[in-house]
Amino acid sequence: MSIRLTIDDVEVKAEPGEYVLAVARREGFAIPSLCHHESVAPIGACRVCLVQVTFGGKTTLSTSCNMLAEEGLQVVTDTPEVRAHRAMNLELLLARAPGSARVREMARQYGVTRTRFPQVAESALANCILCELCMRVCSRLGHDALSAIGRGDKKRIGPPFGTPSERCVGCASCRSVCPTACVFVRDTATSRTIWGKTFEFVLCKNCGAPVLTREHRQHALAHAGLPEDYYDVCEPCKQADAAGRFANVVW
């Protein structure tokens, strides 16, 4: 049974268990966010998705990513107060991630170009906003190679105990989803280094180009059930080969 709520005075429907941010985006309302990702549970870490909510006669501000849609809820996505709080949160985030183009651009849209807060001292992960998205995605993929280490000022995201993880497969999904692109990956012609661990690439049988790490291939074979030779050749070589077979048919 559907729930009815309003977003910016428009009545919309939601299913029980749906979050306000997801409903709003589906219905075409724009709400900014940094740490939200549809494939993992929301935690409201970046606090940029704040909206005004009225429920049972009470009006407050709330993060929308992890707020469940409720019957009769009234959501307003943009008020001066909402903007002011988003701006403040972005100013804090700017102190943590001054090197992130995405954070800088989002802050600029809220009129924030400088931060009054002390910039976070050079850390193991410069520009990390501690949103744990990398960690949540890594767990979702079944690798569980990352965790939050330390508390408060000392909090860091990384492999548990700060030593290279046995469980990491070098897939670099953490880097793909990181909103500030601060996960450091170094690829060479034959190896990838990420979170302090170096992996060897499987090299294309035809041309020797890197395809994926051995551990990532192992994991994919165990979970996707595709033939082993699917990962032996790089994409351009596969395409050239398929084009050749296609051509033999045509001419």
Add this chain to the structure above:
Amino acid sequence: MSVNPANRPTPPDASQTSSGDALRVLAGISGRVPAGAARTGSGGGMLTVIPRNCVGCRTCELTCSFVHSTHGRLARSRIKVREVGEKRFVQMTCLQCVEAACVAVCPVEALARNEATGAIEVHEGRCVGCSLCEKACPFGHMRFDPEAGLAVKCDLCKGEPMCARFCPNKALEVR
């Protein structure tokens, strides 16, 4: 504006070389693509590749990279013209496989078929950028954009393939 295959003249040799046939034979060779996979649009036509008509002008690549402007560089075009011999070209593009390796390998169900067009589409909000789909496609048709951290593939332009519309040589058609 939609492509209306019925109103277009039949290109020379198309009856023998329509990729409908070619695709089917390719499927036979690889054993991996069931026949007639790529439907498109509500009319149910297929994006059809006619390599004999292709002169290698790469208009399709240019069109594709412009239409999908968020990843709009020629190198990121979803269709790729490959030279397979002296003045012989084959336009390589996703076959929208019925049993697709990319879909099978995706760990977060970010790839799914749009039943209206027949295209397998990337749901960007769900993609975690693991790049496995790019590695798994047996034809090398899947792309991974490392800057965006997202998979990129042919979506048949939501049912009206622009590569077919702009090909000046009737080497790509919806039929």
